[in-house]
Amino acid sequence: MTDQANSAESGAGSAIRVLLADDEEMIRHGVRLVLRHADGIEVVAEAANGAEAVRLGAEHRPDVVLLDVRMPVLDGLAAVAPLAALDPAPKVVMLTTFGDEENVLRALRDGATGFLLKDEGPQELISAVRAAAAGDAVLSPGVTGTVIRRMLSRGGAGATAADSRVTELTGREREVLRMLGEGLSNLEIGRRLGIGVGTVKSHVGSILGKTGCGSRVQAALLAHQAGLMG
Structure with missing residues (x-):
């Protein structure tokens, strides 16, 4: 941290x-x-x-x-x-x-x-x-x-289902989702992307809404399932 x-x-x-x-x-x-x-x-x-x-x-x-x-x-x-x-x-x-x-x-x-x-x-x-x-x-x-x-090993939604959940994300939202997968905070994401914390919060809210994730932790898991971490 x-x-x-x-x-x-x-x-x-x-x-x-x-x-x-x-x-x-x-x-x-x-x-x-x-x-x-x-x-x-x-x-x-x-x-x-x-x-x-x-x-x-x-x-x-x-x-x-x-x-x-x-x-x-x-x-x-x-x-x-x-x-x-x-x-x-x-x-x-x-x-x-x-x-x-x-x-x-x-x-x-x-x-x-x-x-x-x-x-x-x-x-x-x-x-x-x-x-x-x-x-x-x-x-x-x-x-x-x-x-x-361990969460991934439990099964659940596969890669195809995960891919379908991120199709509506913009390119910038995909970047933010990948950084959520790294466990970065809003401040750290903002610094990396050169944007304000308020803008990051807006992106995170949009990501959660579009993907149906109930939390940032679930979004981090989705980033791994969708293959965004490579």
């Missing part, structure tokens, strides 16, 4: 409200310290299990939830759907480790925005929170490829 500290996407004018859910106190302490020193980010609540995360999510209405996969009482996987059902729904980012790919797949299907490895550095954590709040998918580079391959 790249540094998005100066991005307009970080919610200028109001702090990004974060709910942190992890059963390990040391993890929560470390994440809290990192986010406390980040401009425009505020940790509004902490939970030690999934049940607390759902309750505090309804109470505090955070913008972003950093949610551990494995927790007692109610694990993070079971907490994704009720958190995603809140109105307004927070962006749920799973905190995971290598070997949790199967759990990540379930979380994405249930409405998680993405996933972040627990051993990512402080700046990657801060950037992930800002990206999630801005509506970007948060896909940790260390595990994205494995997750995409």
Whole structure:
């Protein structure tokens, strides 16, 4: 991930409200310290299990939830759907480790925005929170490829069906879709193409509408299925 500290996407004018859910106190302490020193980010609540995360999510209405996969009482996987059902729904980012790919797949299907490895550095954590709040998918580079391959191996829509879903896309939309397949944020796509973030958001919205994808993660998968990554 790249540094998005100066991005307009970080919610200028109001702090990004974060709910942190992890059963390990040391993890929560470390994440809290990192986010406390980040401009425009505020940790509004902490939970030690999934049940607390759902309750505090309804109470505090955070913008972003950093949610551990494995927790007692109610694990993070079971907490994704009720958190995603809140109105307004927070962006749920799973905190995971290598070997949790199967759990990540379930979380994405249930409405998680993405996933972040627990051993990512402080700046990657801060950037992930800002990206999630801005509506970007948060896909940790260390595990994205494995997750995409597992999703592809499950079958579903084949290459022909995927090709038919991208036929209505313009050339620029195909470029943006390919970059979604790389896990790039709106800011990173804009920099690569030399266009504004607002224009990128417009392209992403059009892509989701034309292809029937429900999220950026699904669009990233479609880019691979349609052979746009070669």
